Amino acid sequence: MSHGNDAMSDVYAKLAWAEKHLEDITSLGGEYLLPGDDDDRPLGIEFDNSRPPLVVAKFLAEKPLPTEISLHAGDLVHNARAALDHVLARLKDHFGGDSRRGTYPITESDADWKGRIYPRRDCGRQPGPLDGLPCSVRMAIYREQPHVAYAGRRQEDPIAILSAMDNTDKHRLLHHGFVYPAAQRGVDLIHVRNRKR
Amino acid sequence: MISEENVWVSGQPIAHGTVMARFRIRGLAEGLLRVDRNAELKLATGPLDAPRTTYEDMIARVRGIADTAAALIDHHS
Numbered sequence: 001m002s003h004g005n006d007a008m009s010d011v012y013a014k015l016a017w018a019e020k021h022l023e024d025i026t027s028l029g030g031e032y033l034l035p036g037d038d039d040d041r042p043l044g045i046e047f048d049n050s051r052p053p054l055v056v057a058k059f060l061a062e063k064p065l066p067t068e069i070s071l072h073a074g075d076l077v078h079n080a081r082a083a084l085d086h087v088l089a090r091l092k093d094h095f096g097g098d099s100r101r102g103t104y105p106i107t108e109s110d111a112d113w114k115g116r117i118y119p120r121r122d123c124g125r126q127p128g129p130l131d132g133l134p135c136s137v138r139m140a141i142y143r144e145q146p147h148v149a150y151a152g153r154r155q156e157d158p159i160a161i162l163s164a165m166d167n168t169d170k171h172r173l174l175h176h177g178f179v180y181p182a183a184q185r186g187v188d189l190i191h192v193r194n195r196k197r
Numbered sequence: 198m199i200s201e202e203n204v205w206v207s208g209q210p211i212a213h214g215t216v217m218a219r220f221r222i223r224g225l226a227e228g229l230l231r232v233d234r235n236a237e238l239k240l241a242t243g244p245l246d247a248p249r250t251t252y253e254d255m256i257a258r259v260r261g262i263a264d265t266a267a268a269l270i271d272h273h274s
Contacts (some may be wrong), residue, residue, distance in 0.1 A: 012260075180241065181238055191230070
């Protein structure tokens with residue numbers, strides 16, 4: 001293992017723990033996401049043929065999605081976001097700065113970056129999250145920002161979504177889980193046994 | 198089968214009772230239509246109107262940042 005990988009070992013451990021939550025979500029989801037129309041399958045399609053010759057196919061989700069899925073999702077998001085903060089702390093351990101201070105910045109624009117990295121208040125410079133790090137490391141972190149790495153579509157950057165979900169989960173609400181068909185059209189979910197009949 | 202009309206398309210909201218399709222048939226409906234048991238359902242969490250990604254992509258993106266940081270340390274050591 002390289003010196004750098006060794007320094008990031010707790011980061012990789014956090015990510016492995018996030019992946020464990022993903023496995024739990026997949027496992028719980030696998031028991032739930034079974035399309036069908038039998039009693040043993042909570043999701044499916046109901047065929048309403050009360051007005052012949054019309055048959056209306058409606059989506060059924062009679063059992064709510066297990067709350068545990070949302071709880072695992074919240075833990076996954078939090079572990080992944082915390083892993084970024086560990087990246088910053090380990091960089092400070094190596095290059096300089098107080099590793100107990102500052103969170104890994106996730107910014108929306110150059111102005112946002114400047115405001116967060118070089119904060120000013122009452123005409124004076126305030127401590128910033130990257131203080132103590134050399135310019136080369138600050139630039140490496142800058143290049144990972146959503147508005148730089150995903151220029152023109154920063155909202156699609158997975159770490160921008162991660163940051164938003166982590167903030168929401170911490171401060172406001174549990175994320176709702178929901179299911180949706182992978183099919184492009186409703187009729188793609190339905191098998192017609194004999195079209196010529 | 199006289200006709201089939203698709204109603205729901207991917208990306209539209211879906212909930213218990215959402216109409217997916219309508220069919221007009223001759224004779225009895227029983228046994229003619231079935232759910233495709235191989236149809237795949239996916240799971241998501243978060244606000245419906247927010248930008249989307251996968252959990253795998255989130256983790257991979259953070260891992261990429263960690264790898265870059267590790268390389269910086271290696272380069273400096």
